[in-house]
Amino acid sequence: xxxxxxxxxxxxxxxxxxxxxxxxxxxxxxxxxxxxxxxxxxxxxxxxxxxxxxxxxxxxxxxxxxxxxxxxxxxxxxxxxxxxxxxxxxxxxxxxxxxxxxxxxxxxxxxxxxxxxxxxxxxxxxxxxxxxxxxxxxxxxxxxxxxxxxxxxxxxxxxxxxxxxxxxxxxxxxxxxxxxxxxxxxxxxxxxxxxxxxxxxxxxxxxxxxxxxxxxxxxxxxxxxxxxxxxxxxxxxxxxxxxxxxxxxxxxxxxxxxxxxxxxxxxxxxxxxxxxxxxxxxxxxxxxxxxxxxxxxxxxxxxxxxxxxxxxxxxxxxxxxxxxxxxxxxxxxxxxxxxxxxxxxxxxxxxxxxxxxxxxxxxxxxxxxxxxxxxxxxxxxxxxxxxxxxxxxxxxxxxxxxxxxxxxxxxxxxxxxxxxxxxxxxxxxxxxxxxxxxx
Numbered sequence: 001x002x003x004x005x006x007x008x009x010x011x012x013x014x015x016x017x018x019x020x021x022x023x024x025x026x027x028x029x030x031x032x033x034x035x036x037x038x039x040x041x042x043x044x045x046x047x048x049x050x051x052x053x054x055x056x057x058x059x060x061x062x063x064x065x066x067x068x069x070x071x072x073x074x075x076x077x078x079x080x081x082x083x084x085x086x087x088x089x090x091x092x093x094x095x096x097x098x099x100x101x102x103x104x105x106x107x108x109x110x111x112x113x114x115x116x117x118x119x120x121x122x123x124x125x126x127x128x129x130x131x132x133x134x135x136x137x138x139x140x141x142x143x144x145x146x147x148x149x150x151x152x153x154x155x156x157x158x159x160x161x162x163x164x165x166x167x168x169x170x171x172x173x174x175x176x177x178x179x180x181x182x183x184x185x186x187x188x189x190x191x192x193x194x195x196x197x198x199x200x201x202x203x204x205x206x207x208x209x210x211x212x213x214x215x216x217x218x219x220x221x222x223x224x225x226x227x228x229x230x231x232x233x234x235x236x237x238x239x240x241x242x243x244x245x246x247x248x249x250x251x252x253x254x255x256x257x258x259x260x261x262x263x264x265x266x267x268x269x270x271x272x273x274x275x276x277x278x279x280x281x282x283x284x285x286x287x288x289x290x291x292x293x294x295x296x297x298x299x300x301x302x303x304x305x306x307x308x309x310x311x312x313x314x315x316x317x318x319x320x321x322x323x324x325x326x327x328x329x330x331x332x333x334x335x336x337x338x339x340x341x342x343x344x345x346x347x348x349x350x351x352x353x354x355x356x357x358x359x360x361x362x363x364x365x366x367x368x369x370x371x372x373x374x375x376x377x378x379x380x381x382x383x384x385x386x387x388x389x390x391x392x393x394x395x396x397x398x399x400x401x402x403x404x405x406x407x408x409x410x411x412x413x414x415x416x417x418x419x420x421x422x423x424x425x426x427x428x429x430x431x432x433x434x435x436x437x438x439x
Contacts, residue, residue, distance in 0.1 A: 006035060006038055006039060006304055007035070007300070007301050007304030007305065007306030008306065010031050010032075010034070010035045010297075010300065010301070010304070011301075011306075013031050013034075014027055014028065014031045014297070017030070017031065018338065018339070023289070024290055024293065024339060024340070024343045025286075025289035025290040025291075025292065025293035025294070025343075026289070026293060027293065028290070028293030028294050028296060028297040028343075028347075029050070029292060029293035029296050029297070031297055031300075032049075032293070032296035032297035032298075032299065032300040033046055033047075033049065033050050033296065034046075035297075035300040035301075035303075035304065036049050036296075036299075036300050036303070039300075039303060039304060049296060049299065050296065053292060053295055053296050053299070054292045057291055057292050057295045058288050058291065058292065060168065061248070062164075062167070062168050062174065062248065063168065063288075063291075064248055064251070065164050065174070065247050065248045065250075065251040066161060066164055066165070066251075066284055066287060067280055067281075067284045068248070068251030068252055068254065068255045069159040069161060069164065069251050069254065069255075070117070070161070070279075070280045070283050070284060071255045071258070071276060071277070071280045072114065072115075072159065072232075072236075072251065072254040072255045072257075072258045073114060073115035073117055073120060073159075074120075074275075074276040074279055074280060075255070075258035075259055075261075075262050075268075075276055076111070076114040076115055076228075076229075076232065076258050076261075077115065077120060077124060078262060078267055078268070078272045078275075078276060079228060079258065079261055079262040079265055079267045079268070080265070080267055081111060081114055081226075081228055081229045081232075082107065082111045082115075082121075082124040082125065082128060083128055084222075084225045084226050084228065084229065085106070085107045085110035085111050085226050085229055086103060086104065086107035086111075086125065086128050086129060087222050087225065088110075088219075088222035088223050088225060088226050089102070089103035089104075089106035089107050089110070090103040090132070090214075090222075091214040091218055091219045091222040092214075092219055092222075093106065094210050094212070094214065095209070095210050095211075095212070095213060095214075096197070097197055097200040097201055097204075097207065097209065098196040098197050098199065098200035098206075098207045099210055100129060100132055100133045100136060100138065100207070100210065101129075101133065101138070101142070101143070101146040101193075101196040101200075101207065102193045102196050102197065103129070104125050104128075104129040104133075104146050104147060104150050105146070105150050105153065105189050105192050105193045105196070106189065106193070107125060107128070107129070107150075108121055108125060108150035108151065108153040108154055108189065109153050109157060109185065109186065109189045110226065110229050110233075111124065111125075111154060111229070112153050112154035112155075112156070112157030112185060113157055113158070113159075113229060113232070113233035113236075113237060114159075114229055114232045114233060114236075114254070114258065115154050115159075117154065117155065117161060118151035118152055118153075118154050118155035118375060118378065118385075118386055119151065119385055119386060119389045120151075120154070121150065121151040121153070121154030121155075122147055122148050122150065122151030122386045122389045122390050122393075123389045123390070123392070123393045125147045125150055125151075126144065126147040126148075126389070126390045126393035126394050127393050129143070129146075129147060130143045130144060130147055130393075130394055133146075133207070134397070136207075136208060136210055137207075137208040138206065138207045138208070139205065139206045139207070139406075140394075140397055140398045140402070141398055141402040141403065141405050141406035142199075142206045142207065142406050143406070144390050144391075144394055144398055144402070144403045144406050144407075145403060145405070145406020145407040145408070145409070145410060146192075146196065146406070146410075147390055148379060148384075148386045148387050148389070148390040148403060148406070148407050148410075149192060149379060149386070149407055149410035149411075149414075150192065151386045151389070152188055152372075152375045152376070152378075152379075152386075152414070153185050153188050153189050153192075155181075155341075155371070155375055156181040156182075156184050156185035156188065156371065156372065156375070157181060157182060157185040157186075158178035158179065158181055158182065158236070158237050158240070159178065159236060159237075159247075159250070159251065159254065160177075160178060160181050160371075161287075161342075162341060162342075162345065162371045162374070162375075163177040163178045163180070163181055163367075163371065164177075164178075164247065165287075165291075165342060165345055165346075166345055166349065166367045166370070166371060167367075169345060169346060169349045169350060169353075170349055170350075170353045170363065170367060172363055172364060172367060173364075173432075174247040175240050175246065175247050175435065176364050176432035176435065177364060177367060177368070177432075178237075178240060178247060179237075179240070179241055179431040179432045179435050180364050180365070180367075180368045180428050180429065180431065180432045181368060181371070182237075182431055183427040183428055183430060183431060184368060184372055184417065184421060184427060184428060187417055187420065187421075187427060188372075188414070188417055191413050191416060191417060192410055192413060195409060195410065195413045199409060228261045228265065231257070231261070232254060232257050232258060232261065235250075235253055235254065235257050236250045236251075236253060236254040236257075237250075239253060240435070241431070241435045241436070242435075242436050243435065243436030287342055290340075290342050290343050290346060291346060294343065294346030294347055295346075297347075298346070298347075298350050298351075301351075310351060314355050315355070315358070321356075321359040321360060321361065322422075324355070324356075324359060325356065325359075325361065325366075325369075325422070328352055328356070328370075328373075329369070329370075329373045329418060331348075332344065332348075332370060332373035332374050332376075332377055333373060333376060333377045333380065334377070335347075335348070335374075335377060336373075336374060336375075336376065336377015336378050336379075336380055336384075337377065337380045337381065337382060337384075338382075340378075340385055341371075341374045341375065341377075341378060341385075344374050344377070345370075345374065349367075349370070352370075353366070353367070362425060362428075362429060364428065364429060364432050365421075365425050365428045365429055368421070368428045369418065369421055369422070369428070372414070372417060372418060372421065373418065375414075376411060376414040376415070376418075379407045379410070379411050379414070380411065381404050384404065384407070386407075387400065387403050387404060387407060388400075390403055391403055
């Protein structure tokens with residue numbers, strides 16, 4: 001069989017395995033191994049790929065930042081930092097129309113500076129803000145839509161696991177990718193907050209007014225409670241931006257800082273530390289299994305000629321660069337219906353990134369736009385990881401369909417964010433272009 005056709009059949013087989021619910025990392029590895037076996041006709045050669053790739057893929061120094069950022073986020077979670085920033089935001093904006101929802105978006109922005117996972121952020125603020133919004137009579141679908149959508153901000157604001165992995169896949173500076181997420185993250189928070197205000201103005205039944213008024217003393221006191229978040233964010237984000245240390249050193253600094261803060265605030269005990277470490281191991285093992293499987297599969301595609309054929313077909317198509325960008329964004333939104341974000345990046349970026357750079361797009365800008373697109377895809381049915389996280393946290397008070405209904409307006413606003421990023425690339429590139437490099 002022609003290797004290119006073999007590659008096409010392998011992609012179809014991968015989709016079948018994923019539809020059957022087999023873990024994406026295992027599916028990628030199995031299909032890649034079978035593909036090598038079919039092309040070479042040698043079990044020994046195919047087995048050699050399977051035995052050497054895992055170590056060669058994982059033994060990368062840049063990957064050490066992943067468990068550090070994950071541990072930092074989990075320790076920040078157990079230290080009550082999410083609760084602190086939400087309470088502060090609630091004290092300041094709670095009385096304006098949709099104030100509790102806007103406070104949730106502000107809380108996600110602050111918590112995002114110490115947590116690089118949209119799923120974790122969505123879970124945390126579902127537990128924090130949804131009961132409060134329900135107490136004040138908010139529509140439960142609207143409330144859950146706010147928390148599911150707000151998780152996007154945490155994945156854009158550094159430290160972002162997506163930015164780290166995108167930098168590793170494409171060999172772009174991780175520090176610049178981390179800084180590139182700040183502008184889009186703040187833009188998402190701003191437009192989502194404006195959207196909440198507008199929706200409540202049009203339909204007041206979504207969110208009845210909060211009559212309680214916080215005193216200035218309570219407001220100032222709530223800001224003081226956010227010292228840990230501010231300190232940790234300045235240490236990590238500020239240190240990377242000013243060139244004090246590399247992203248890996250920043251991850252180590254952040255993890256140590258979160259540990260010391262948890263000890264200082266007396267939120268850390270043996271059980272919390274054990275749970276944080278075990279969750280870190282589980283998350284990192286899941287990520288690395290996907291990385292190994294995607295590497296085996298992408299190498300098979302390269303050998304089969306599918307990758308080169310696709311790249312050449314795109315270059316010869318004559319499609320304008322902007323139209324090609326829009327097509328790839330639509331592809332990311334569709335893939336988000338079926339796959340998690342990390343799998344999407346490892347499957348697509350090795351092929352798509354060189355094409356977009358060759359078409360003249362700024363590499364850091366394109367990767368950031370891709371990450372925003374992937375995050376929006378995680379709000380779409382039937383998979384919608386953020387929606388599933390909210391459903392698991394909120395229980396039976398609302399159906400899955402109800403949460404998707406609540407998310408839809410924010411998905412539309414997210415598309416507006418993408419249009420703005422395309423029209424004004426400096427929103428992404430300004431901070432990376434001004435940051436200092438470690439000496």
